[in-house]
Amino acid sequence: MHMARLTLTGITKSYGPVQVLHGVDLTVAKGEVHGLLGENGAGKSTMLNILSGVIRADGGSIAVDGAPVTIASPQGARAAGIAMIHQELQQVPELTVAQNMYLGRPLRRLGGLIVDRGTQEARARAVLAQLDPGIDPAAPVGRLRVAQRQIVEIGKALLGNARIIAMDEPTSSLTPTEFERLVQVIAALTAQGVSVIYVSHKMDEVFRLCQRATVLRDGRRVGQVDIADVSPPQVIEMMVGRELAQASHRSFATGQVMMRVQGLTRGRHVQDAGFTLHRGEVLGVAGLVGSGRTELMRLIAGVDRAEAGTVEIAGRVVPQGVRARISAGLGLVPEERKREGIIRHRPVAVNMALPSMRLFSRLGITRAAHLNRTAETVMGDMQLRPLAVRRAIGTFSGGNQQKAIIGRWIAARAQILLFDEPTRGIDVGAKAEIYALIERLASEGHGIIVVSSELPEVIRLSDRVLVMREGRIAATLPGPEITEANIARHAIPATRP
Numbered sequence: 001m002h003m004a005r006l007t008l009t010g011i012t013k014s015y016g017p018v019q020v021l022h023g024v025d026l027t028v029a030k031g032e033v034h035g036l037l038g039e040n041g042a043g044k045s046t047m048l049n050i051l052s053g054v055i056r057a058d059g060g061s062i063a064v065d066g067a068p069v070t071i072a073s074p075q076g077a078r079a080a081g082i083a084m085i086h087q088e089l090q091q092v093p094e095l096t097v098a099q100n101m102y103l104g105r106p107l108r109r110l111g112g113l114i115v116d117r118g119t120q121e122a123r124a125r126a127v128l129a130q131l132d133p134g135i136d137p138a139a140p141v142g143r144l145r146v147a148q149r150q151i152v153e154i155g156k157a158l159l160g161n162a163r164i165i166a167m168d169e170p171t172s173s174l175t176p177t178e179f180e181r182l183v184q185v186i187a188a189l190t191a192q193g194v195s196v197i198y199v200s201h202k203m204d205e206v207f208r209l210c211q212r213a214t215v216l217r218d219g220r221r222v223g224q225v226d227i228a229d230v231s232p233p234q235v236i237e238m239m240v241g242r243e244l245a246q247a248s249h250r251s252f253a254t255g256q257v258m259m260r261v262q263g264l265t266r267g268r269h270v271q272d273a274g275f276t277l278h279r280g281e282v283l284g285v286a287g288l289v290g291s292g293r294t295e296l297m298r299l300i301a302g303v304d305r306a307e308a309g310t311v312e313i314a315g316r317v318v319p320q321g322v323r324a325r326i327s328a329g330l331g332l333v334p335e336e337r338k339r340e341g342i343i344r345h346r347p348v349a350v351n352m353a354l355p356s357m358r359l360f361s362r363l364g365i366t367r368a369a370h371l372n373r374t375a376e377t378v379m380g381d382m383q384l385r386p387l388a389v390r391r392a393i394g395t396f397s398g399g400n401q402q403k404a405i406i407g408r409w410i411a412a413r414a415q416i417l418l419f420d421e422p423t424r425g426i427d428v429g430a431k432a433e434i435y436a437l438i439e440r441l442a443s444e445g446h447g448i449i450v451v452s453s454e455l456p457e458v459i460r461l462s463d464r465v466l467v468m469r470e471g472r473i474a475a476t477l478p479g480p481e482i483t484e485a486n487i488a489r490h491a492i493p494a495t496r497p
Helices: 044-051 074-079 097-101 117-131 146-159 176-191 203-209 232-240 293-301 322-327 337-341 348-360 368-381 398-411 428-443 455-461 484-491
Strands: 004-015 018-029 033-037 059-064 067-069 082-085 164-168 195-199 212-217 220-226 257-266 270-278 282-287 308-313 330-333 416-420 447-451 464-469 472-478
Touching (some): 004 044, 004 195, 018 033, 018 044, 018 059, 018 195, 018 212, 033 044, 033 232, 044 164, 044 195, 074 082, 097 146, 117 146, 146 176, 176 195, 195 203, 203 232, 212 232, 220 232, 232 428, 257 293, 270 293, 270 447, 270 472, 282 293, 282 428, 282 455, 282 484, 293 322, 293 416, 293 447, 322 330, 330 398, 348 368, 348 398, 368 398, 398 428, 428 447, 447 455
Parallel strands (some): 018 220, 033 212, 082 164, 164 195, 282 447, 282 464, 416 447
Antiparallel strands (some): 059 067, 212 220, 257 270, 257 308, 464 472
């Protein structure tokens, strides 16, 4: 065993009466890729926030290369040689690559009067040459692909002499080819003795990249494993505290039509889309990225305006616009949870009530007690963990944020729910919970549409599947015909002669 590069001992953290970390230990060796694993809500994000100086631990100690360090701020983390690559990249798109790499700590000359852009670009170019020579330090960062923007953040960490780089769900927006590039970059980092803490819910990545992993559950460390000695099911069982049952699809669909969509069109994105949705049915929507799946959801939800076509709910054509669609009992759980779904610093209860504030107010004044009581009931049903509805939603894990957004539509009494990528960025245990939640809602008579890029998810949840291709519904597959091969056959455009 190499010398420990990073040692966290007995880390504790509470938010009010809710303890989220119970004396957690973590040891990362020099030049190692160390997985930090656990379900959403297990405490991974809190650990990363403590390491990167965003929040302070209540108790415990941190040492880097054997020397104790105090991390009271992001600057303190940087000084200790710790850098964080966030899932949502924190960059200024209009500034150049080099400017972003020196953001907050520019190089100056002439007694500090002028930013030395030339030296900044030269140093940025030298670091990027080791990672991805194709990135131009003088180009605006907003023009780069997500994968390249991530590499810029890694370069920024190296410029700050980081010895430990923590990566939070780094591949949530990457293609397989871009992931391969990231694998090479991580190998280059560890060869220089940099340690990487890798947080991901994708087991195949963890098993490919990590040498060891620490597993958290409910804010406690349940173990540290050598990846070579364990299998993915063993690790998942440690994470969730139980074997995940491979549940088969259960159908609650009835013959009663809840919604009829006819001739829905918007430019080339969605052309002449039509289908029906039945009470208790889960209707899957599959297709390649760019096939028009999300655009179709936005038209149905009234977020975007259709050029032609109608949405009929309970036998009545519903006018365009979000308000009219919500009033007709329709709710959208968007793909971009953090950007479109929540107000991070407001409590869970307020986020839950956003579309239905009228139910919780009298003469324009919110009845807080009624709101909190309802939120506790609804979120208790959703198994929100911890059940703290007055706590800011931004402090919860992705899976729990998703439960709050689903709960929003239950509180608003929506009958038809549209889920766009319902488990994106959510780990295996929380995925199983979201699936069970969708099935429960179907069994209670809701009509549900699920858009997902993950074919196993579409197959697992759907009674029927619409396959989209180039803005059109290319096929509607009934239950027995829902297979990966059938979906792929209809989703992939025929090559033109």
